[in-house]
Amino acid sequence: MRGKCVIAGVGHTAYGKQPGRDRVSLIVEASRNALIDAGVDKAVVDGVLVKMANSEPSFLYGQRVAEALGIRPKVGGSLDQGGAANAALISYASMAIDAGMMEIAIVCFGDNPRTGNRQVYARPRGDDAVYGFYSTAAGYALIHQRYKQQYSVPDAHIGAVAVTVRDHGARNPNAQLKLPLTLDAYLDAPYLIEPMRRDDCCLVSDGAAAVIVMSAKKAGELGIDHAVPILGFGQGQESWDVHLRPDLLRTMAIESGETAFRMAGLTHKDIGVAQLYDCFTITPLITLEDYGFCAAGQAAAFAAEGGFALDGQLPMNTSGGLLSETGTPGLPLIIEGVRQMRGDANLQVGGDKSCIVSNQGGTMHTHSTLILGRAG
Amino acid sequence: MSFPQPADTPVAKPYWEALKRGELVFQRCRHCGESWLPARESCPRCLSPENDWVKSNGRGEVVSWIVYHTAYDEAFGSRVPYDVTLVKLDEGPQLLTNVVDSEAGKRLKLGSRVRLKVESEGDVALARFQLDDD
Numbered sequence: 105m106r107g108k109c110v111i112a113g114v115g116h117t118a119y120g121k122q123p124g125r126d127r128v129s130l131i132v133e134a135s136r137n138a139l140i141d142a143g144v145d146k147a148v149v150d151g152v153l154v155k156m157a158n159s160e161p162s163f164l165y166g167q168r169v170a171e172a173l174g175i176r177p178k179v180g181g182s183l184d185q186g187g188a189a190n191a192a193l194i195s196y197a198s199m200a201i202d203a204g205m206m207e208i209a210i211v212c213f214g215d216n217p218r219t220g221n222r223q224v225y226a227r228p229r230g231d232d233a234v235y236g237f238y239s240t241a242a243g244y245a246l247i248h249q250r251y252k253q254q255y256s257v258p259d260a261h262i263g264a265v266a267v268t269v270r271d272h273g274a275r276n277p278n279a280q281l282k283l284p285l286t287l288d289a290y291l292d293a294p295y296l297i298e299p300m301r302r303d304d305c306c307l308v309s310d311g312a313a314a315v316i317v318m319s320a321k322k323a324g325e326l327g328i329d330h331a332v333p334i335l336g337f338g339q340g341q342e343s344w345d346v347h348l349r350p351d352l353l354r355t356m357a358i359e360s361g362e363t364a365f366r367m368a369g370l371t372h373k374d375i376g377v378a379q380l381y382d383c384f385t386i387t388p389l390i391t392l393e394d395y396g397f398c399a400a401g402q403a404a405a406f407a408a409e410g411g412f413a414l415d416g417q418l419p420m421n422t423s424g425g426l427l428s429e430t431g432t433p434g435l436p437l438i439i440e441g442v443r444q445m446r447g448d449a450n451l452q453v454g455g456d457k458s459c460i461v462s463n464q465g466g467t468m469h470t471h472s473t474l475i476l477g478r479a480g
Numbered sequence: 481m482s483f484p485q486p487a488d489t490p491v492a493k494p495y496w497e498a499l500k501r502g503e504l505v506f507q508r509c510r511h512c513g514e515s516w517l518p519a520r521e522s523c524p525r526c527l528s529p530e531n532d533w534v535k536s537n538g539r540g541e542v543v544s545w546i547v548y549h550t551a552y553d554e555a556f557g558s559r560v561p562y563d564v565t566l567v568k569l570d571e572g573p574q575l576l577t578n579v580v581d582s583e584a585g586k587r588l589k590l591g592s593r594v595r596l597k598v599e600s601e602g603d604v605a606l607a608r609f610q611l612d613d614d
């Protein structure tokens with residue numbers, strides 16, 4: 105599938121608070137912007153794929169979105185993999201296009217947990233609530249603690265992830281949180297769920313994002329000169345709940361990354377920039393190790409040494425990620441990857457190398473990977 | 481203020497009934513010998529529906545832990561800071577619990593030995609643990 109399909113356009117809403125607006129309206133705005141960015145008329149779109157909304161899963165959701173977009177798609181529907189669904193849907197769209205089932209797809213997501221209902225993130229975790237086990241953050245905190253203890257990692261090394269990503273977000277005019285973070289401020293903030301502090305946790309945001317997927321051939325016919333080739337994709341699913349896993353520090357992101365690299369025919373040295381899902385600071389560290397960019401237990405030191413900075417070995421989350429740009433999961437990271445590959449990113453990273461994007465959901469339950477190549 | 485209750489399901493009933501007797505039990509597959517928690521009808525390894533409830537020796541070790549500094553439910557408002565600890569039983573199954581003498585996690589280390597200390601919250605008996613200093 106290497107390079108057969110492209111991301112031909114991207115669009116999003118403002119991120120942050122969108123009081124009184126429903127999520128489907130947000131998706132329509134993002135999709136409108138993506139169509140304008142691609143220079144594509146809605147009339148030729150024959151696929152609509154949408155990620156399920158975390159804050160309100162619902163029946164036949166894909167149809168509600170397609171109706172709001174005024175499209176009767178050949179291929180459509182919604183997918184629930186938590187945050188991994190965005191990259192997964194782009195891979196499914198690519199394969200359906202390659203199979204001749206459709207030609208041009210909108211892949212989209214929107215939600216409004218900030219002004220709407222964010223109860224999902226604080227929920228009791230099944231029968232384990234009797235022991236006081238609540239919230240989405242808790243499972244990640246168990247992984248964070250194991251990582252910190254097993255590898256004797258200083259808190260400042262994990263905090264470096266937040267400091268670096270927040271620096272990128274502070275320079276992004278579209279970011280929801282433009283407040284830079286110092287390491288001292290990180291360490292001084294109270295624990296939320298120890299060892300996790302406030303700034304280890306991503307934002308909760310209203311917003312929507314959308315991308316347009318088509319074949320490279322079609323993009324050529326339409327004269328779209330900034331189309332970004334999709335070089336590889338992969339997925340992997342951990343399935344077991346965190347506390348039932350034999351190893352808290354390895355996930356099926358290993359398989360997801362391997363699949364994507366194999367499809368792309370690339371190795372780690374071909375990757376110049378990364379957009380790694382940073383719902384919590386521990387997440388991109390585990391992903392970096394699972395992807396094989398550094399050895400087990402070394403990712404936090406990599407962050408502390410500036411490896412993720414703009415001039416580092418692997419600049420990461422160059423628009424501010426979930427920690428700073430928007431908590432809207434997944435697609436904004438892909439959009440930033442597309443912009444880096446076009447050369448029109450806000451904080452453009454030099455070179456002609458490729459971009460790797462990770463999306464993931466649950467508590468590292470689901471994982472999907474995209475590898476994007478330079479446009480043109 | 482109500483304390484959270486485990487779901488009252490037929491498959492999990494033997495687990496919660498055993499704790500009321502002061503025993504921690506887990507399921508073991510009659511076909512392949514796999515052991516697991518929490519309760520389920522079929523073996524997650526070989527999918528056999530035939531299994532037995534087996535009494536644990538109540539010993540295990542700490543795999544990870546977290547400490548809540550804010551309560552997500554008012555039932556825990558007076559308990560913060562409190563630990564939620566992941567324990568691997570010597571027999572293999574893993575479970576989340578509280579270590580009652582952990583001093584909100586401060587006394588815990590990876591691999592800390594713990595032993596069962598059943599405690600009741602209202603009508604529910606819970607599989608809590610205490611540090612095993614022997």
Ligand SMILES: [Zn+2]
Pocket residue numbers: 509510511512513514523524525526527528
């Ligand atoms: Zn079995």
